Amino acid sequence: MVDWQTIDTVLLDMDGTLLDLRYDNTLWNELVPERYSLAQGLELNAARQTLFAQMSELRGDLLFYCLDHWASYTELDIVGLHRELAHLISYRPNAERFLNQVRAAGKRSLLVTNAHRDSLRVKDQHSDLIEKLDKDISCHDYGAPKEDPRFWARLRREHPYDPQRTLLIDDNAAVLEAAEQSGIRHLITVARPDSGRPARTGLSHRAIHDFEEIMPGAAASP
Template identity: 40%
Template sequence: MVNWSTLDTVFLDMDGTLLDLHFDSHFWLEHLPKRYAEQYNLHPQQAKETLIAMIMAERGSLNWYCTDYWSERLSVDINQLKAEVSDRIGYRPHVPDFLATLRRSGLRSVIVTNCHPDPLALKLSRTGLDKHVDAIISSHELGKPKEDPDFWRDLGRKIAYRQQHTLMVDDSFPVLESARRAGIGQCLAILEPDSKQAPNPQHPDIPGIRHFDEVMPALRLHQALPSK
């Protein structure tokens, strides 16, 4: 599923890959509509339908992920509202063990996320995730989301990497397809990003796993092999 012996860099998505997507799903689909309804004296269902329509219109763009954009657009403090439910932020199964094994293997681990820097800081403060990887890059630093084909070129100017010796792990099929078109050597899909939702179907061309324990045996074997 993953040929670890050809790799020197592992790019990792954060939300839905390392962290449980339930936090974000709950926030955008439940908590924000509730608080928006309270602020504007709307029926909760009306608020939810209005917000979902607005959000879906931005899907795939950087605005989709930008808390500054949504705070201004909705006249609410998105970061404050996220902090209200930050107790829901947490790791997906087997992630700490996977990251520790990845580090012991000598492979470079880099979080490559569409998360805006403000909620990113909140998530790092709750999890300490930054202590377990070598670097973190937000797409907001590059001015374009991972879905953009030019993202991967610009990422190379931020952090040098060899495309054919890089693995991208993400729960978003559009992101993985974008990475593959950009020449990333290997891609791996996370099929169960949200602990409260059913797994996603398998992609026809990109291998997928539900949890990292499925690739841990091969990674440990790679770790145990003598250096070339």
């Protein structure tokens, strides 16, 4: 699936790509609504409807990914809730080995994530993820999410790469489309970002189930 002779730079998403999205889905779909309902004296279904409506309105916007916004909106300790579920933070199949192999193959690896720095910090404390990559970039560093062309323009200015020799792996279709429009040639998505949910079908980009499928040093796949 990947001809590693044609790749110099690997751009990697975090949530749902390197790390199991089960953590984030449990946090935002279960724990945050539960605590919000208790804090506001709402029925759980009403709390979910309120929160999910706000999420739907902001999806793809920088505020959607901003923990400061959600802490203000819910009046909850969002970072503290992140820590409560830290036991769910885990790598996707063979992701950790993949990072080691990318480095061993002499490829440059950059973490490019929409996660807020506070979220990234909690996850790194339980995965040692950052040390396995050459650089970590949050969309909050640039003031624009990965769905926005401005993110990719600034990323290329600050961390120059040849788009024709760059691979992006991301579970978000809108992000992959934005990256493709910016000129990045090699794009792969993830079939099953959340280990607690079935694999997705009908995806618009080539998908992997396990990083073993594209491991540097393995036999090339057609």
